[in-house]
Amino acid sequence: MAVVSITRLRVRSLWYLPAFLFRALRMGQQAKNAPGNLGAKILNDHRRTFWTNTSWESEAAMKTFMLAPPHGPAMRKLLQWCDEAALVHWTQPGPELPTWPEAHARMQREGRTSKVNHPRKTTAASSSRRRAATAAKYGSDSVVLPRQIVDLLNS
DSSP states (O other), X not given: OEEEEEEEEEESOGGGHHHHHHHHHHHHXXXXXXXXXXXXXXXXXXXXXXXXEEEESOHHHHHHHHHSTTHHHHHHXXXXXXXXXXXXXXXXXXXXXXXXXXXXXXXXXXXXXXXXXXXXXXXXXXXXXXXXXXXXXXXXXXXXXXXXXXXXXXX
């Protein structure tokens, strides 16, 4: 059984975006080369929001990656850098990565929030609009990232 991990992170300010992107590139390469990784992809959503979608041979392989540098130390920075963070994990028979619409639906149904030091204050209406916009965007399974980032992740 494969273990799937989906994360959603919103960087709270443009000030933190360069450092976040630098570490995201390093962690993307780390994930691709990590023992037990079955697949990884990243989505650059709207308004400084990023999703990760990874599949692992086992929960132990996922946790080993999660705690190892550069991912482990970067996770602690997210407390300061992000104003929203959420994740969802599940097991499935095959190693394939879920589509972005599937990942979004799972996050909505089963996801949990992660601690951030500066949570975003939203109203129910704005949250609902944001979810609708996100759902509409996920109609495509394509990853939307600046070309330079895609080239680095795929190299």
